[in-house]
Amino acid sequence: MPQIPPSPHTAPRLRRPSGPSRTGQPWWNTQRASAMPVHRYVRTGSRLPEPPAERVWPGRQLDRAPLWASVDLRDGNQALANPMDIERKSRMFDLLVGMGFKEIEVGYPSASDADFAFVRRLITRDLVPDDVTISVFTPARPELIDRTFQAVAGADRAVVHLCHATACLWREVVFAMTPAEVRRMAVSSARHVARRADAAKGARLRFEYSPETFNVTEPEFVLELSQAVASVWDASPDRPVTLNLPTTVETDTPDVFADQVEWMHRNLDNRESFILSVHPHNDRGTAVASGELALMAGADRVEGTLFGNGERTGNVCLATMALNLFSQGVDPQLDFSDIDGIRATVEHCNQIPVHTRHPYAGDLVYTAFSGTHQDAIAKGLAAVEARAAAAGVPARDTRWEVPYLPIDPKDVGRSYESVVRVNSQSGKGGIAHILKNVYGLDIPRGLRVELARTVQKVADAEGIELTSRDLWAVLRREYLEQRPLGLLLKEFRTEARGGTTLVQASVVEADGRETSVEGTGADAADAFATAVARLGLDVALVTVTHHPLADNHGERTVAYAEMNVGGVTVHGVGLDPAPETALVNSVLSAVNRVLDPS
Numbered sequence: 001m002p003q004i005p006p007s008p009h010t011a012p013r014l015r016r017p018s019g020p021s022r023t024g025q026p027w028w029n030t031q032r033a034s035a036m037p038v039h040r041y042v043r044t045g046s047r048l049p050e051p052p053a054e055r056v057w058p059g060r061q062l063d064r065a066p067l068w069a070s071v072d073l074r075d076g077n078q079a080l081a082n083p084m085d086i087e088r089k090s091r092m093f094d095l096l097v098g099m100g101f102k103e104i105e106v107g108y109p110s111a112s113d114a115d116f117a118f119v120r121r122l123i124t125r126d127l128v129p130d131d132v133t134i135s136v137f138t139p140a141r142p143e144l145i146d147r148t149f150q151a152v153a154g155a156d157r158a159v160v161h162l163c164h165a166t167a168c169l170w171r172e173v174v175f176a177m178t179p180a181e182v183r184r185m186a187v188s189s190a191r192h193v194a195r196r197a198d199a200a201k202g203a204r205l206r207f208e209y210s211p212e213t214f215n216v217t218e219p220e221f222v223l224e225l226s227q228a229v230a231s232v233w234d235a236s237p238d239r240p241v242t243l244n245l246p247t248t249v250e251t252d253t254p255d256v257f258a259d260q261v262e263w264m265h266r267n268l269d270n271r272e273s274f275i276l277s278v279h280p281h282n283d284r285g286t287a288v289a290s291g292e293l294a295l296m297a298g299a300d301r302v303e304g305t306l307f308g309n310g311e312r313t314g315n316v317c318l319a320t321m322a323l324n325l326f327s328q329g330v331d332p333q334l335d336f337s338d339i340d341g342i343r344a345t346v347e348h349c350n351q352i353p354v355h356t357r358h359p360y361a362g363d364l365v366y367t368a369f370s371g372t373h374q375d376a377i378a379k380g381l382a383a384v385e386a387r388a389a390a391a392g393v394p395a396r397d398t399r400w401e402v403p404y405l406p407i408d409p410k411d412v413g414r415s416y417e418s419v420v421r422v423n424s425q426s427g428k429g430g431i432a433h434i435l436k437n438v439y440g441l442d443i444p445r446g447l448r449v450e451l452a453r454t455v456q457k458v459a460d461a462e463g464i465e466l467t468s469r470d471l472w473a474v475l476r477r478e479y480l481e482q483r484p485l486g487l488l489l490k491e492f493r494t495e496a497r498g499g500t501t502l503v504q505a506s507v508v509e510a511d512g513r514e515t516s517v518e519g520t521g522a523d524a525a526d527a528f529a530t531a532v533a534r535l536g537l538d539v540a541l542v543t544v545t546h547h548p549l550a551d552n553h554g555e556r557t558v559a560y561a562e563m564n565v566g567g568v569t570v571h572g573v574g575l576d577p578a579p580e581t582a583l584v585n586s587v588l589s590a591v592n593r594v595l596d597p598s
């Protein structure tokens with residue numbers, strides 16, 4: 001794990017809150033106004049001309065995958081400190097194709113030679129599969145539209161994506177245009193695109209229009225622009241225009257965006273001549289929610305990137321959206337069965353690491369450190385296996401219901417190995433789960449409790465995570481190693497006597513005295529416990545269990561004894577190729593832990 005350097009500040013330097021406290025506040029709410037300049041910001045509420053008379057989206061559920069469009073190579077790429085070179089673009093393109101994306105925005109060819117060259121490469125080398133359509137982005141400037149068409153010349157099919165900002169702030173500050181002038185720019189650019197497309201004989205071209213800053217534009221104005229552009233392009237059900245509604249900068253709660261999308265969905269003339277698309281950004285951290293609610297509100301298509309790369313806080317993460325569908329039993333129509341491979345490629349291409357807590361893909365998202373979670377996960381995994389065994393089907397075909405794990409890590413190519421990891425927050429269930437999964441030890445409940453206390457002490461003292469090897473080391477030191485003040489078993493023999501077992505043993509006590517003892521019992525452990533009691537020790541076997549253990553040391557038996565020593569319950573473990581030796585050693589282990597508790 002990377003070491004994080006200590007913060008140079010012990011505490012943030014905060015100004016004391018200056019606002020008044022609310023009068024009559026109950027003791028459980030003593031919050032005060034902050035000292036931050038909140039007066040600089042305005043609450044916007046609904047952005048529709050009037051509140052919707054009815055909303056369909058709250059009652060809908062997502063029951064199928066939308067049309068996905070990756071913008072990793074355009075919006076993602078334009079946000080990178082080091083935009084992708086041809087090698088990285090090609091890796092990203094191949095990944096997206098391999099995962100099943102059918103529409104890929106491959107660049108902004110008029111922006112840079114690298115973007116232009118990559119599009120040419122795809123076309124001239126015939127690298128685009130028959131069922132995949134590439135898309136190219138252009139702003140509403142004639143010379144840049146021309147360059148875009150040069151880039152797609154010779155393509156069998158493509159989408160030309162025209163975009164310009166529409167909101168008041170952009171109109172006034174960026175373009176210095178009136179709404180009428182923006183409308184003229186939209187229509188003249190759309191005409192220019194149409195003319196260039198007409199000239200590109202033989203190519204199957206479709207068009208996309210993005211009223212950039214849609215979410216903060218007057219809805220009637222966006223509607224008017226969209227209808228005007230679509231009419232220039234002769235939008236029809238056979239050749240629909242993709243109308244892409246971005247939250248260029250996410251500004252509102254997702255319900256506000258859903259209302260806007262539903263409003264467009266209802267008010268567009270010839271709705272069937274449009275593919276209604278959304279392009280959520282993540283400035284408020286709610287891009288996925290905005291995307292999902294927009295689909296419920298009538299959108300057909302989503303643009304986004306893998307793991308959410310993109311301007312500022314990024315685009316909507318398509319991995320999250322797709323796997324959210326998967327977790328609800330909806331086929332996402334994208335293949336995430338090797339999420340670590342996908343992540344590695346995306347990290348290589350973007351040169352940005354995916355966060356350890358990123359949904360579905362982060363290193364720690366299928367991992368529990370806390371004891372109660374571990375216990376529940378271990379029980380859940382066991383229940384799935386039991387259900388599968390009872391039904392006579394592989395666990396992979398059984399319904400997934402495991403506490404704290406929304407999907408089976410194996411379904412995205414992860415293993416269960418790192419699902420449970422131990423530190424000072426962990427408990428007996430997780431520790432037992434690891435020892436079972438990694439070492440095959442089926443530790444009985446009483447021993448789990450006792451062992452967890454020891455592990456907890458180690459974890460607290462060390463303050464770091466304990467690996468499975470560390471857990472094994474704790475178990476070995478606590479239960480399997482000889483203790484200086486304990487009894488040393490020199491030799492023993494067993495003999496079956498009717499229904500019982502006789503043990504004769506020679507033990508050396510801490511003071512060096514060697515004594516021969518014997519005892520009979522139900523099995524070797526019981527008989528040895530009786531023999532040890534004859535040394536004058538107050539010991540009795542409560543119960544012993546054992547099971548075979550096959551590992552790279554060969555076939556062995558592990559035995560777990562629960563003893564009553566001087567009125568205290570104590571456990572011991574024996575491990576040996578010979579079953580009887582394992583049983584005897586488990587008793588010796590428990591007794592020695594009392595004789596020498598160091």
Ligand SMILES: CC(=O)SCCNC(=O)CCNC(=O)[C@H](O)C(C)(C)COP(=O)(O)OP(=O)(O)OC[C@H]1O[C@@H](n2cnc3c(N)ncnc32)[C@H](O)[C@@H]1OP(=O)(O)O
Nearest residue numbers: 075078108110111112139140141163164165174175212248
């Ligand atoms: C929301 C989005 O993600 S849109 C995509 C944004 N992507 C990028 O910016 C990456 C690619 N780079 C560019 O677009 C570059 O700006 C280039 C390559 C086009 C170079 O543009 P330049 O001619 O140098 O202009 P510059 O970027 O400085 O300024 C933008 C100009 O375009 C205008 N403009 C901005 N967006 C658009 C648009 N979509 N359509 C038409 N004009 C636009 C601005 O008003 C400004 O005009 P002005 O020069 O008259 O003031």
Ligand SMILES: CC(C)C(=O)C(=O)O
Nearest residue numbers: 163210212246248279
């Ligand atoms: C081009 C548009 C869709 C865009 O990237 C945005 O508005 O964020």
